[in-house]
Amino acid sequence: MTTRLSATSMPLAGVAMPAYDPESCGAGIVHIGVGAFHKAHQAVYTDTAMGLAGGDWRITGVSLRSADVASALNPQDGRYLLMVRDEAGDSARLIGSIAKVVVAPAEPDAVIQAVASPETRIVTLTVTEKAYGIDRATGGVDVTHDVITHDLNNPTTPKGLVGFLIAGLSRRREREAGPLTILCCDNLPENGRLVRRIVLDFAERVEPALAQWIARTVTFPSSMVDRITPATTSQTLQDAERLSGFSDMAAVETEPFSQWIVEDNFAAGRPEWEAAGALFVEDVAPYEKMKLRLLNGTHSLLAYAGFLAGHETVGEAVRNEALRAIAERQMQASAATLPPVPGIDLDAYRAELLARFANRAIRHLTYQIAMDGTEKLPQRICAPLGETLAANGDACAFAFAVAAWMRYCLGVTDDGRSYDLQDPRQAAIAARLDGVPRDADAIFDALSALQDVFPKELAGDPRMRGRVVEALSTILELGMAEAIRVHARRQVDRTRI
Known part of the structure; x- marks a missing residue:
């Protein structure tokens, strides 16, 4: 039986030790x-x-x-x-x-x-x-x-x-x-x-x-x-x-x-x-906002879409070329909402994030990141989405993340496996969805009414509703894996217009 590690387990060959007692x-x-x-x-x-x-x-x-x-x-x-x-x-x-x-x-x-x-x-x-x-x-x-x-x-x-x-x-x-x-x-x-x-x-x-x-x-x-x-x-x-x-x-x-x-x-x-x-x-706020919107917001997108597409880890999800393209579009849109961040090149920061996500040696589970979505979405996705719409921007870059979370709230994979949402508002989500048909408009209406997640002005904005319902309809009709490919192509088509 192997001896348990303790204060007397020193030195350890090949292991860096504390430089103090x-x-x-x-x-x-x-x-x-x-x-x-x-x-x-x-x-x-x-x-x-x-x-x-x-x-x-x-x-x-x-x-x-x-x-x-x-x-x-x-x-x-x-x-x-x-x-x-x-x-x-x-x-x-x-x-x-x-x-x-x-x-x-x-x-x-x-x-x-x-x-x-x-x-x-x-x-x-x-x-x-x-x-x-x-x-x-x-x-x-x-x-x-x-x-x-x-x-x-x-x-x-x-x-x-x-x-x-x-x-x-x-x-x-x-x-x-x-x-x-x-x-x-x-x-x-x-x-x-x-x-x-x-x-x-x-x-x-x-x-x-x-x-x-x-x-x-x-x-x-x-x-x-x-x-x-x-x-x-x-x-x-x-x-x-x-x-x-x-x-x-x-x-x-x-x-x-x-x-x-x-x-x-x-x-x-x-x-x-x-x-x-x-x-x-002196002021952490610009760095906080950068990390919440670029790293954490992208993590949420990859978690919900990746989990439902069968990707167990973030690394697998970001190596899906179509999902990576959707993530890059969201990161670009999020970066446009940020104030100047002293000492940070945002283009280099985004590229570094994607490389970190793809690290094959790290198994960061999509299901782990997906937990507590109602606590995370307001600052990671909804805030930059609201600011984008207020500036007459396009909700498309964030719509897929919102739609993926709404699809995740159904609690069942495309092949019929159930999972626990691990969310403090799980009961409220279930109550909202009780009796709601598997229809994008109906699901959007039920979940966008969670006002501690979606502010009234955001939930009631027809531009958000249109983009999210479009993405959610595709996810429900085709399944997440195919919907990712379709949405990525739509992004390319819209960019060319």
């Missing part, structure tokens, strides 16, 4: 949402920064739901292998920046204490969009959200992200533990401002004086993160054991590319992440 460094960061992406991104930047500049910046991880990540990392003293895959081969590095992981349902007070600790100077976040409980109409908390409702009524025994933040901040204020930075690392527009608005709204409902203290004491910088990170599989774990000689239940795989752009607004110091390659700027 992790156990000699204190924990200064709490990270909520320790998943594959965090382990491939922020934890790696922190590991590199500590190796170069030192500091008590190890990470106390928090899992809001499952104990799996704690069961994987804690017996390994927080150690895990980062495997970087490209077509030239794999490389491996041992990461030591995570000190431990706390499971919120099992140890709720430990989470609150971690946020309240004076040693904690930064709380970072990577959770699903639905975990924030956003009311998209007001920008505050959604008081109809089950977890938000519970936490508002039980502020000292929270279950959700915002509730734990408020409970920790309340205790921090009581103990005079000092200022704090809450750094969102999720794919949300102006994510720092968004989280600040949610936190203050929640706090105001619980205790107005706490909201005032938070406004004075806590900063909420925005950030943009980028690194394609597939879910860990049994193959990931097998390869980690092959490379290290140890059993590693927390290994993660990722691509060579990594980017982190951060607003430099920290209340109590930070690691020297810039030494690890992070870029600190």
Whole structure:
């Protein structure tokens, strides 16, 4: 039986090791949402920064739901292998920046204490969009959200992200533990401002004086993160054991590319992440919007259309020449909605994205990316579509993505296999589609009425309706694989006119 990876598993032949002694460094960061992406991104930047500049910046991880990540990392003293895959081969590095992981349902007070600790100077976040409980109409908390409702009524025994933040901040204020930075690392527009608005709204409902203290004491910088990170599989774990000689239940795989752009607004110091390659700027918004619309928006198109066309991975989907052409058209249209992005050549950025998507060494599943569509479409597809129409542009470039999502909402493949939508509004989608015939107009009417996904002015625009219904009709009639080819030809024909 192979020995489990741990702090004593050193050195590992052929594996890059931490350039510092992790156990000699204190924990200064709490990270909520320790998943594959965090382990491939922020934890790696922190590991590199500590190796170069030192500091008590190890990470106390928090899992809001499952104990799996704690069961994987804690017996390994927080150690895990980062495997970087490209077509030239794999490389491996041992990461030591995570000190431990706390499971919120099992140890709720430990989470609150971690946020309240004076040693904690930064709380970072990577959770699903639905975990924030956003009311998209007001920008505050959604008081109809089950977890938000519970936490508002039980502020000292929270279950959700915002509730734990408020409970920790309340205790921090009581103990005079000092200022704090809450750094969102999720794919949300102006994510720092968004989280600040949610936190203050929640706090105001619980205790107005706490909201005032938070406004004075806590900063909420925005950030943009980028690194394609597939879910860990049994193959990931097998390869980690092959490379290290140890059993590693927390290994993660990722691509060579990594980017982190951060607003430099920290209340109590930070690691020297810039030494690890992070870029600190005054305004993250242009970079956020670029990534949301070009990378994430294209990912959504490839996920819905690719999954229904039988492509298991993004790499397979983007190597479909017709689907790639549709993706390129959407990227061009999205780029036209962007403000200037300092230091970025958008043509080169789009070409680099397509090359990254096509990396044969990365198995990024279309079904994985397709989850939570109602949370993702508003900023990835609907926002640039609305701006394009407002400028009297053509909705055609975005229509196929919207139509593909609507077809995906039917929950069955062209050959009759059912699948779960993995969407927080799955029940609402099912209710909208109940009794609706398999007709493009009827499906469009049912789903475009989801106002938290499609604003009224967008759903009611005949130019959008015409293009989406046309694309959806073709998908329903011919099946997704053939519809992709037909739509790509239509794009070429329209371009020639």
